[in-house]
Amino acid sequence: MKKLFTTLAVLSALSATPFASASEWGYTGDTGPNHWHGVCQTGVNQSPIDITNAIESELEPITFNYGQAGENIVNNGHTVQVNIKSPQSIQVEGKTFSLLQLHFHAPSENLIAGHSYPLEMHLVHADKDGNLAVVGVMFKEGKANPELAKIWSQMPGSGEVTLDKKLTLTNLLPNDQAYYRFNGSLTTPPCSEGVTWLVMKNPIEISSEQLAQFRELYNGNNRPTQAINARPILK
16 A cells, blocks of 8 residues: 555656745755655665666567657756656556656766767656656757657746647657666656666757757756666666
């Protein structure tokens, strides 16, 4: 029962608009990552990580049951988030995970072989039991991204706005959907563990102008990498 309440609390935090708690933690100073408490300090499977020494394995492809979606854009004081209410899901490891929201970190939180990307998107999913799976997508500087433009054109300085144009979610995924798989946590308080991480190996593009636009709101909303400890990273 305790686990159920904890899971419900985490899911509520992920899908809500936590304006009241926006000042309770941050990325610098006295509210920065070194001052996050609880599992953020004591956990042994924390995220993000530097993805290194991945083990060759026969990972099954992720099935993305994505269409057009996106209800509102929220600036919650920590990131820009798009909430998803229509049925969108992934299937992996014999489970179905429904998409709750997507949000962004600049620069990337996870590293790949020590390499940091200028932007990382997290697509946050939950299965029927409340178990979380996060798909991470890296962005590299290049051409303007038309799908991101739908979000960026309405990106609020605070609060929330209704998304005018639905997102074609598959356009926010790389063509080659090979990925790394590891166990981890939320990258923000409460840093709850037991999260399945699926990080795409290949980045998609974003223009320098689009990066600059996001950085006007958030530049440095990334938690430092955490110890891998005994976790296997599969590829």
